Amino acid sequence: MMNVRLNGQQHLVDDGATLSDLVSLLKLDRDWIAVEFNQDVIPRARWGEVSLKEGDKIEVVQLVGGG
Amino acid sequence: MMNVRLNGQQHLVDDGATLSDLVSLLKLDRDWIAVEFNQDVIPRARWGEVSLKEGDKIEVVQLVGGG
Amino acid sequence: MMNVRLNGQQHLVDDGATLSDLVSLLKLDRDWIAVEFNQDVIPRARWGEVSLKEGDKIEVVQLVGGG
Amino acid sequence: MMNVRLNGQQHLVDDGATLSDLVSLLKLDRDWIAVEFNQDVIPRARWGEVSLKEGDKIEVVQLVGGG
Amino acid sequence: MMNDQPLKIGDHELKSRLILGTGKYASYEQMQLALERSGTEMVTVAVRRINLDRTSGESLLDYIDLKRYRLLPNTAGCYTVEEAVRTARLARAAGMSDMVKLEVIGDENTLFPDTAGLIEAAKILVKEGFTVLPYTNDDPVIAKRLEDIGCAAVMPLAAPIGSGLGIRNPYNLRIILENAAVPVIVDAGVGTASDASRAMELGCAGVLMNSGIAGAKDPVLMAEAMGLAMAAGRAAYLAGRIPKKLYATASSPLNDLID
Amino acid sequence: MMNDQPLKIGDHELKSRLILGTGKYASYEQMQLALERSGTEMVTVAVRRINLDRTSGESLLDYIDLKRYRLLPNTAGCYTVEEAVRTARLARAAGMSDMVKLEVIGDENTLFPDTAGLIEAAKILVKEGFTVLPYTNDDPVIAKRLEDIGCAAVMPLAAPIGSGLGIRNPYNLRIILENAAVPVIVDAGVGTASDASRAMELGCAGVLMNSGIAGAKDPVLMAEAMGLAMAAGRAAYLAGRIPKKLYATASSPLNDLID
């Protein structure tokens, strides 16, 4: 297990997990969310290629109501 | 024949003519016009009862565009 | 003695009293006041000529602050 | 003689002339004018120390009406 | 679409709160299209002598579908009580309507009403059973008096007739509105769509206009604009606008920002 | 109904010139009804972290029919160029739209833009292929610069976000309009229907609003009002209003009066 920083909080993930695994674990609807990995946006199609390492910073965002 | 004042102008009519006669002579559409006889409005139904005399003042008006 | 209506209230005055007497009795400064007697304004110079009768209506006014 | 660029125009000055010489030649009132020499402002007190060379850019300005 | 009360003027009910004049159009056809496009249900007409020298040709009323539009005759051009009253009576006789837009004009340059004459004429016509809609200035005292003597509505001007200046004094209009029990209809001065909306947002019951439409470059399109503007302003009034504030309030959430 | 050009923003075309925010409604259902009733075809959305502690429940996008409404993600809440740029990139990744309503906020009380940061962020995003719609102040110099660097529109505020003050400075807006080759869309400050009409009458290409609708007593009815007001103002602009005059011009004929 290792610690990543997910949306500003500490989060434990399995060694070798990818962004895709993370999104699955969180049970998030893959449409309409976006993922930033160490300040780079990762297109949905490449989530499976990005393996997480200790200390990585991940932002998972969605679209909400706003003006 | 006698002179009446019709819409501000002198006008010759037959002796004994009524308002109804006048309107007919002028070939006016009886709907949507109104007649004032010596400053009294005469309802359409009574035009036939009003006989003209020398010097009578008659106004015949219609509805026109306005704001 | 008799009753007059002075500024909307009943007021007792001596028989034969004049407007001038009334103003004196009230100890009013004669400058800058005006007197109305039964709805007529009486010039200052004529106050002595006006004798009061039972039921007369008198208004004595002054100038006050206003806009 | 050499050419300098004075207020945007070519201008001939003696070899070895200083800013002070230039100002004198132009018969300018020394108060209330300012001199820029190759984009540096030169304080009035140092005008005598600055010798001109071919191609130098000089701006001599004054205060005028403005809002 | 919104559920709104009809506008009641005397015994009459109108779904559209826009009243249109029929003067100054380039042609009757243009007028007809403008009326149609605006959605109005009541139009003003003037009363004038028949010109006996002219062959009459077409008449205004050939172009107004009376099943669709109610007529509101006016007394435009009358400068005295007597002229206005006589004109109103003729209008009723001609048009078979008991409604009259009562004008007693006080001055030919401003076309402001002669309010004293207006009140006098209104008294006479109310007594004779007319449904009187007086064109008045924006003076709250006059408006109240007109209501008190039995007028079915009061119609203050927003600005001089044909001026297009819009609502020059919304303060007076607000005072009139707060004190009126009869419909307050802005009459005259509207120049563009937002003027009409603004009148309705203030709480007016309706707007009467003519020059703002007939004088536009494209009168038919402006008529459509005005119809929309009336509906917009009325809906906004009923919907209850947000209060005005000097500072900002965010419309997107303040939390859950990335960092 | 009038024939109008669609509003073109970059490669996108919109028939409705009203852009609506999706924030601050009492419920998603209310928002959905408001969008529908307004006739809008483009809605703004914000980008926010998914809250991992909350069971997600319903999502905004369950209530927005993407066949009907185009998404315009914003960068609301961003106070730096970097935040704004990152947020725009995330929005694109999430929403599959290349459009962004770019906000770089300069102050939390007024929510006025940081115009220098705005220009910097706009440059970056234009280079990355975004269709950038910047929320800006009403400064003509800034507006021109934003256009020059490739923004697809400029969106000056009418008044502070959520203030409802309406168009505080129509003079600046007119100058911006006279000098712009891209659409000028009023963004923020609209409080009621006539404000929207007025923006369109000035010649604006569109209006973006949120609080004016969501904060009204009846948001759904206000949404309808705003949709009507946009159409009214646009039509009035195209129809060409009458000039303003100090004095009156009669709308009824001056001749053929009785005497």
Add this chain to the structure above:
Amino acid sequence: MMNDQPLKIGDHELKSRLILGTGKYASYEQMQLALERSGTEMVTVAVRRINLDRTSGESLLDYIDLKRYRLLPNTAGCYTVEEAVRTARLARAAGMSDMVKLEVIGDENTLFPDTAGLIEAAKILVKEGFTVLPYTNDDPVIAKRLEDIGCAAVMPLAAPIGSGLGIRNPYNLRIILENAAVPVIVDAGVGTASDASRAMELGCAGVLMNSGIAGAKDPVLMAEAMGLAMAAGRAAYLAGRIPKKLYATASSPLNDLID
């Protein structure tokens, strides 16, 4: 200092164009200071019954130097022609002035005039030799009629008495000014210095005020402000302002810039 014509009202001439009310001050001393500081030369006073139950104590007139200030009695509080006429006559008898600020009030909430009653009362008083200054609304027709029947000035309100709203309808005021041959004096509604200046810039002959000064936090300082504002506005009117333009014109030279 500028050379200006005095303000002529009937036979009276005034150097200061500011007329001040004397009501609502915290004390006579405060009023006295305010009058002094304002530079006024004419003050309004009201006519009221002497209260016979109160020991009279000090009187207003102990605090008004009649060599310095002319008295302008008013008929404030009168709601009928008869009351106003009787009050004016009493005022003349009391004050030995033939001037009267004529008020016939139409409504207690707005204190707007009853213009029909005003005209009637003015006719009576003009015939009796009064110099009549009528407090009226901003209706050009009423203003003209008051002038025609012999009033020495017309005094339209800027806004309701005591409201401080300033000049609500400069358009009407302009029309009144363009058509008046007697002095037009704004009476009522002025709230702050710039309101007074603006009235004078429009071309008014003077301004009459009371609440704007007496109700200020520091009435004596506000009186000074108003005196200055009147002089400022009058001078600006006489000096002839620059025209308004949408775009800029440089005030510094465009040539001889460094490069």
Add this chain to the structure above:
Amino acid sequence: MMNDQPLKIGDHELKSRLILGTGKYASYEQMQLALERSGTEMVTVAVRRINLDRTSGESLLDYIDLKRYRLLPNTAGCYTVEEAVRTARLARAAGMSDMVKLEVIGDENTLFPDTAGLIEAAKILVKEGFTVLPYTNDDPVIAKRLEDIGCAAVMPLAAPIGSGLGIRNPYNLRIILENAAVPVIVDAGVGTASDASRAMELGCAGVLMNSGIAGAKDPVLMAEAMGLAMAAGRAAYLAGRIPKKLYATASSPLNDLID
């Protein structure tokens, strides 16, 4: 006369809060009279190349009494940071003043500032010890930034230079005033006396103007008007105006009326 604090700008103190430009007068004599009559204590001047072809003749400074008037050189006509900074340095060298009215112009038609350039130039000049008075737009974010980097005052425009439009957006000005710790001086756009009063009534520390005076029909009289207007507006601000209300409040007593 009122006791007021002097206006402090950096180390400088001014009794008069009016700053006058010296451009565009018909003659130096006229300018001199205007300065005198206005009561100003600080005048702006521009920096321009000496024209070597012209015999110099009289100079502006022959007509400005430097014991009476402080000089405030401007950087008018500068479109880049570099030009503005060089011009400011030259001004200091010529005028022996450390003050500068900093202008970095963004567009020749509006003469609106290039605010990004303005901030950059201000930073440089503050570091070099200048007392910087920046001419800026009315954006509260820019105003705050200018203050934060050490400007001695902020000088937002009321309207475009020379436009005479007056205070176009008092809302922005109020926000700037509420958040500023340095003097806020309205610079540009003032057209007549009441505009100047209004700026001061909002709480501004001063007003800078040129075209409004030099372009008037009678500049010397307008200068006097502006001096009076500044004093009037300042006094009204300090005196505390009455609140605005929709309805009336009587200024004469309500009791003791005759009946």
